[in-house]
Amino acid sequence: MARIRLRTLVMAVTGLMAMSSVAASAAAPDAQNAPVPAKPNNDLICHTNVVAECYPRVFEPTHEFQPVHADQDIPAGLHVRLNINTGEREAKIYNKSEDVPPELEGLPVDRSIVVVDPVGADADTDSSVPVPPRGAPAFDPAGAIKDPVAKGGDSTEALNFFQSLDLFKDMTSSTPFAAHKLPQVLESLDLVEELAHDIFYGLQVVEDAAATRQLLCLAGSSTNTEVAQKAAAIIGSAVQNNPKALAKVEEQWDAYKATVCGEGVSATLGDSVFALYKPFTVSPAWARSRLSVINGLIRSEAIMKDFLASGGLDEVLRLLIEDGETDSVAHDNVRRRAAHLISDNFLDESMNARVELWPKQDGTCAKDGSQVSGNCWSSQIEKQSKTHIKDSSHWSHELWVMMQAHAIERTREEL
Structure with a gap:
C-alpha cells in the first residue's frame, strides 16, 4: 500500500468526518462567511465549584476549530475532526466549499479507512515515510486508558x-x-x-x-x-x-x-x-x-x-x-x-x-513415555491421541497435529 504523508492523513480523516456530518443534517451553513449562530441558552456542565471552569452542555460552534469536551453534545451539521496531536475532538461550522481530499473520491464516506505504514518503518530507505510534527506525543500501541469515573462511571x-x-x-x-x-x-x-x-x-x-x-x-x-x-x-x-x-x-x-x-x-x-x-x-x-x-x-x-x-x-x-x-x-x-x-x-x-522456544525432542525420553520432561512431549501427547482415538473432540488430537506440523517446519529450517 502506498504511503500517505501525515498531512494527507489529517486531511483524509477531516474529510471523512466532514462529509459524514453533512449526511447527518441538511441544515449545515453553505458559505464560509455564514453568520455564527446565536448562543443557545444551554445548561452548563460543571465538574468543580469554579464557575470559570464550567462549559455549555451543547457545544457552541464558531468558524474556527475548538476542542469538544467528552461529555458535550454536538449539534448536527458541524465539521468534526480528531486532532491527532492531542487525541481530542474538535469542531467548527461546516463549510462545504472546502476541498475534499482526492484520496476520498469514490469512497463511501461513512465506512472508509485510510491506512498508513508505521512511522519510521523504512526511514533509512524511503524519504516518503511520514514524520510526526514537533511536540507530538510518542506513539503508544496500547492507547490511552481512560478513568471510567471521568467518563460518567459509578x-x-x-x-x-x-x-x-x-x-x-x-x-x-x-x-x-x-x-x-x-x-x-x-x-x-x-x-x-x-x-x-x-x-x-x-x-x-x-x-x-x-x-x-x-x-x-x-x-x-x-x-x-x-x-x-x-x-x-x-x-x-x-x-x-x-x-x-x-x-x-x-x-x-x-x-x-x-x-x-x-x-x-x-x-x-x-x-x-x-x-x-x-x-x-x-x-x-x-x-x-x-x-x-x-x-x-x-x-x-x-x-x-x-x-x-x-x-x-x-x-x-x-x-x-x-x-x-x-x-x-x-x-x-x-x-x-x-x-x-x-x-x-x-x-x-x-x-x-x-x-522458537518449543523444546527439541532429543530422544532422551523413555520409550514407554513414562517421563515427565520437556523432551517427552511428543511421545506423551501421541500416546494420549491414540488412547482417545475414538473421541474426535479430545484435546490431544489438535495439539498432536500442531506439534507434528511444528516438528516438520523446524526440520525444514534446519536443512
Missing part, C-alpha cells in the same frame, strides 16, 4: 474497588482465613475480580505492588481454595490483553518472585507461581484460574524465561497426562485449557506464539 464502585485493594495490602498471612474476616475478604475479591477485566482497573491492580504481591500469595495458598481461586482470577484478568498492566508486573517481577508468603514458609513465589499439579488435584476451578494467570504472565519475555527455567512446561505436561482420581469431566476441561496454553504460546504463530 464513583461508589470505584471507591469500593480502591478500598478493597487497601484491604489486601493490610492483610497478614492469616487474615484472609480468619472466620470473622473471610466474608469481607471474599466480597472484596469478588468486587475486584469483576472490575479487573476493565483495562483501567486491571492497570490499577498491578500498579499497587503491595496489593499485587498479596494477591499472588493468596493465589498460591492451599488454606482456602475459594480465596486462592478468586485471587488468581484477579491477576489473570488484570494482565490478559492489557499490555500496560503486564509491563507493570514485569517491572516488579524480580521483587515478586523473591517474596516469601507467610511465616514458616520457605518457598518463594518464584518457586510456586508456576505450580499447577497440586491445584489441579485439589480443585479444577483453582487450576483453571492459575492457568489464566500463567497464560497472561508468560506473554512477558522476562517472565517466560522464568517459566521455562523453573520447569513450567514439565508442570503443564504432568497436568495433561496424570490420571488416577483426577480423570473427570471437570479435570478434562482444565486439560483442554492447558493444551490451549501450549498451542497459543509455543505452536500457533497466528496467536503470536514463540515457536
